Amino acid sequence: MANHSNQLTLRDLDPRVLAEIHRLAQAEGLSVNKAAAKILKLGAGIQDAPASRNIGAAVDRFVGSLAKAEAEKLSRSLRSLEQVDDELWK
Numbered sequence: 193m194a195n196h197s198n199q200l201t202l203r204d205l206d207p208r209v210l211a212e213i214h215r216l217a218q219a220e221g222l223s224v225n226k227a228a229a230k231i232l233k234l235g236a237g238i239q240d241a242p243a244s245r246n247i248g249a250a251v252d253r254f255v256g257s258l259a260k261a262e263a264e265k266l267s268r269s270l271r272s273l274e275q276v277d278d279e280l281w282k
Contacts, residue, residue: 202228 209231217227233239258266 213224213228213231216222216231217224220227222230
């Protein structure tokens, strides 16, 4: 049985692609290798389950320290920020 490696070397990579790999790695705290693999999967149409794209309960720990009326006001004001407009990310 042949031993197959997951290693891949890319040469003559378009500088824009390389810049995007580095941008993604920086933005998501990934290694350059993991960022490149993520972009390859995306380009191949193979995607992991989408990550949640809303704030949801992310601010709950801050709201808990507010008075009830202040917490409700903050929650109402943040509601519009809980959904990302997918049209802006195309």
